[in-house]
Amino acid sequence: MTTDHNAQFAVGTETVDYEVMHGTEGPSVVNIASFYKDTGMFTYDPGFTSTASCESKITYIDGDAGVLLYRGYPIEQIAEQGDFLETCYLLLYGELPTFQQHQEFVKSVTYHTMIHEQMNRFYAGFRRDAHPMAIMTGCVGALSAFYHDSTDISDPHQRMIASIRMIAKMPTIAAWAFKYSIGQPFVYPRNDLDFSANFLRMCFSVPCEEYKVNPVLARAMDRIFILHADHEQNASTSTVRLAGSSGANPFACIAAGIACLWGPAHGGANEAALNMLEQIGSADRIPEFIDRAKDKNDPFRLMGFGHRVYKNYDPRARIMQKTCHEVLAELGIKDDPLLEVAMELEKLALHDEYFVEKKLYPNIDFYSGITLRALGFPTTMFTVLFALARTVGWIAQWKEMVEDPSQKIGRPRQLYTGAKRRDYLPSAQRG
Secondary structure, eight states: OEEEEEEEEEETTEEEEEEEEEOSSSOOEEOOTTHHHHHSOOOOOGGGTTOOOOOOSSEEEETTTTEEEETTEEHHHHHHHOOHHHHHHHHHHSSOOOHHHHHHHHHHHHTTOOOOTTHHHHHHTSOTTOOHHHHHHHHHHHHHHHOGGGOOTTOHHHHHHHHHHHHHHHHHHHHHHHHHHHTOOOOOOOTTSOHHHHHHHHHHOOTTSOOOOOHHHHHHHHHHHHHTSOOSSOHHHHHHHHHHHTTOOHHHHHHHHHHHHTSTTTTTHHHHHHHHHHHHOSGGGHHHHHHHHHOTTOOOOOTTBOOSSOSSOOHHHHHHHHHHHHHHHHTTOOOOHHHHHHHHHHHHHHHOHHHHHHTOOBOHHHHHHHHHHHHTOOGGGHHHHHHHHHHHHHHHHHHHHHTOTTOOOOOOOOOOOSOOOOOOOOGGGOO
16 A cells, blocks of 8 residues: 545635555545644545445455456456455455364364354244244354354464354354244254355255255355455445444354345345346346336336445456356256346347446346255345355454454434524423
């Protein structure tokens, strides 16, 4: 990072000079940390869309160019050539692992996949029809009650153990939330399976028969995890960082991130995209819905198109599209009506002046919902899978924040528009 002093703000008759900070990629930022002290005013930025809340070395997005980098590596290369645990190592430690480091990391994660047996009873406390995300939020927060030896955030060793535990135990917690929601017995993890194969087995096997993991489906699941592993300072990641800035234990921070991810504008977008395709129903009705999407007076929106950050084709969407085709072909689903609608909708939207002008390109949610449904997951599990994958990103961001000496407890300010100061009156004197 480099700096210079060339940003000036004229405030009344005064001119204040501020430091401009330049990162390795992306826009420079103006350091306004002393703005209130210098001027007596705050800046106003709803949604923090023009505010950098931290310095980070983990993920970089160029929304205009359609670029996503994990530690400098393009997402396309990682998803095509790497695996999820290798990606976890990269996000946590900054470099791709050597063969030996990879083997040791995989072993560490594999041998932490079981969760405390008393957690069984915790699941039983939920209603049988509880949403899996409600179960996830509660169970992850409860981990701090079981693993006291990794909650001291000032201890680097405990931070490392907590990181491994979260990555390792999340698939088990997620799979058990799924099993509980459908009334099937819990399936314990097996150390002879890789991360994604293990997860699929815990979700779909039953005690009464042998379950054989399909390698094509396991690879697809692994790729989905890679694509969702991190995405810079989004709402849930910012929530994890904000919770962590208070010194909260890592399990509580991740639970906060899961709660934020549950929102339909964030983690629930792929479910919304699938519901939209089902609403359209058939390819011949697409023009009708495109016309509705253009109508400002119609509340209908094309879900799965456009992105808060990407103003170009979401690089993850191309990989997800390919993965979707591979899964459908492997399962023999040749004539999926939703896929037909999705393909035709993408084709029309990409050639329609309205969408081209507004740069409403398909995003990852457009294809991931179809893929997850084909794998056998109900829509209630879509956000759970998102949380499972994003855990490593949250942990990496939390770890980076804790180890950054410049970070302070988060404390956004406000523009107050409420009542001015007034005096309290006893009830008998109020008119």
